[in-house]
Amino acid sequence: MTIDIYWRIGMEGDHASLRTPRRYNRGNAGGYGPGNIAPAVRGGELDGYSYIDHVAAVARASESAGFLGGLLPSFPVTEDPWAFAAALARETTTYRFMVAFQPGFLHPVQAARMSASLQRATGGRLVYNIISGGGGPAQLWWGDKVSHDDRYARTSEFLDVLRGVWDGRPYTHDGRFFHTEAAALPPGLAGQPFPEVYFSGSSGAAVQAAGRHADYYLSWLEPFADLRAKFDGVRAHAEKLGRTPKFAVRIDILARHTEEAAWDEIRKGWAFVDREAANRAAQGDSVGAARIKGWVPETITGYRDLEVQPNVWCGFSLIRGGPAFGLVGSYEQVAQRLDELIDLGVDAFILAGNPHLEEAYRVGEEVLPLLGRSRLTTPDATPALTHAH
Numbered sequence: 001m002t003i004d005i006y007w008r009i010g011m012e013g014d015h016a017s018l019r020t021p022r023r024y025n026r027g028n029a030g031g032y033g034p035g036n037i038a039p040a041v042r043g044g045e046l047d048g049y050s051y052i053d054h055v056a057a058v059a060r061a062s063e064s065a066g067f068l069g070g071l072l073p074s075f076p077v078t079e080d081p082w083a084f085a086a087a088l089a090r091e092t093t094t095y096r097f098m099v100a101f102q103p104g105f106l107h108p109v110q111a112a113r114m115s116a117s118l119q120r121a122t123g124g125r126l127v128y129n130i131i132s133g134g135g136g137p138a139q140l141w142w143g144d145k146v147s148h149d150d151r152y153a154r155t156s157e158f159l160d161v162l163r164g165v166w167d168g169r170p171y172t173h174d175g176r177f178f179h180t181e182a183a184a185l186p187p188g189l190a191g192q193p194f195p196e197v198y199f200s201g202s203s204g205a206a207v208q209a210a211g212r213h214a215d216y217y218l219s220w221l222e223p224f225a226d227l228r229a230k231f232d233g234v235r236a237h238a239e240k241l242g243r244t245p246k247f248a249v250r251i252d253i254l255a256r257h258t259e260e261a262a263w264d265e266i267r268k269g270w271a272f273v274d275r276e277a278a279n280r281a282a283q284g285d286s287v288g289a290a291r292i293k294g295w296v297p298e299t300i301t302g303y304r305d306l307e308v309q310p311n312v313w314c315g316f317s318l319i320r321g322g323p324a325f326g327l328v329g330s331y332e333q334v335a336q337r338l339d340e341l342i343d344l345g346v347d348a349f350i351l352a353g354n355p356h357l358e359e360a361y362r363v364g365e366e367v368l369p370l371l372g373r374s375r376l377t378t379p380d381a382t383p384a385l386t387h388a389h
């Protein structure tokens with residue numbers, strides 16, 4: 001069995017390095033400015049290089065560096081991943097697009113048609129990252145007041161309907177959240193490969209729904225023993241339903257030639273530490289976010305306090321927002337830790353690093369080869385290519 005390795009595509013902008021965390025100079029978060037990469041101002045005028053151009057560069061760089069595809073996250077502050085996937089597909093050849101979306105905000109028949117169109121247009125390169133929402137202000141931004149566990153009930157019903165209309169036979173459904181009568185994809189769109197389903201959420205409701213729908217159960221990185229226990233729980237639940245999901249982990253990577261050089265990057269980024277970020281990240285009702293916050297100590301005397309096991313650091317959220325856990329160390333150490341996760345049962349990784357463009361090359365050139373190319377899924381071994389242009 002080979003391992004699927006994805007890169008993260010920053011959909012909200014990116015900063016030049018962790019040493020300059022407040023300076024988003026690539027993308028919408030930073031606005032227009034001289035010296036920015038995108039969007040840039042030169043001589044007082046916009047220079048025409050837009051954020052989609054930069055994101056396309058990241059997609060092409062990570063495709064050529066050996067990544068199978070990219071995760072396109074979805075939050076109130078991001079670009080829309082569906083629109084960007086369609087635009088980026090024409091910039092790449094075999095690269096897969098893992099589109100994050102919340103089932104509550106689309107009708108499943110519309111989602112089925114969008115997905116089938118993308119599958120047909122890209123040769124089967126769409127992958128789903130099904131997110132059910134973390135509550136709090138971000139959920140209200142979308143006008144969504146459905147309770148935590150009901151969001152998973154909605155997700156589950158949504159995926160049933162989406163699968164129901166997929167094969168082109170008329171499908172009728174009158175459920176709690178969705179209604180459709182004799183819906184079916186038109187003949188030209190029916191029969192595309194159904195996108196692989198990555199599914200996240202740490203709550204009991206999430207694990208139940210994942211047991212039914214996940215091809216890959218996806219988690220943020222946690223201390224390895226906790227991750228193992230979490231996967232055991234998901235596996236046990238899925239087995240009761242006669243299913244065997246695979247497992248995926250999303251991990252920030254800060255790797256350098258030496259361990260000292262890697263920690264030196266963290267030390268410089270620590271100058272911009274934002275200790276409140278851990279509380280902000282856990283504002284909603286997300287069980288997963290609360291779990292993560294539990295590992296960040298209340299009193300921190302220095303960045304090494306956050307190394308919860310060798311090379312596993314939970315301070316990324318405090319210097320750049322986003323998920324807390326990542327791997328810090330030499331190329332060899334980071335590859336070793338990834339190997340340990342593979343031994344623990346991980347089948348797929350979504351890796352990330354700031355800045356996403358340069359770090360895609362670095363991780364692709366320095367870390368992935370240490371895992372052994374034979375262990376990685378390559379595009380020509382995938383069904384996606386049988387449809388590729």
Ligand SMILES: Cc1cc2nc3c(=O)[nH]c(=O)nc-3n(C[C@H](O)[C@H](O)[C@H](O)COP(=O)(O)O)c2cc1C
Nearest residue numbers: 073074131133200201202203206220250286287288
């Ligand atoms: C790897 C990973 C990526 C996620 N990406 C997104 C995202 O792009 N947008 C979003 O709103 N939520 C995202 N989430 C949040 C989850 O989908 C889920 O809503 C959250 O973990 C709350 O679920 P829980 O209470 O069951 O833990 C992500 C979660 C994980 C583990």
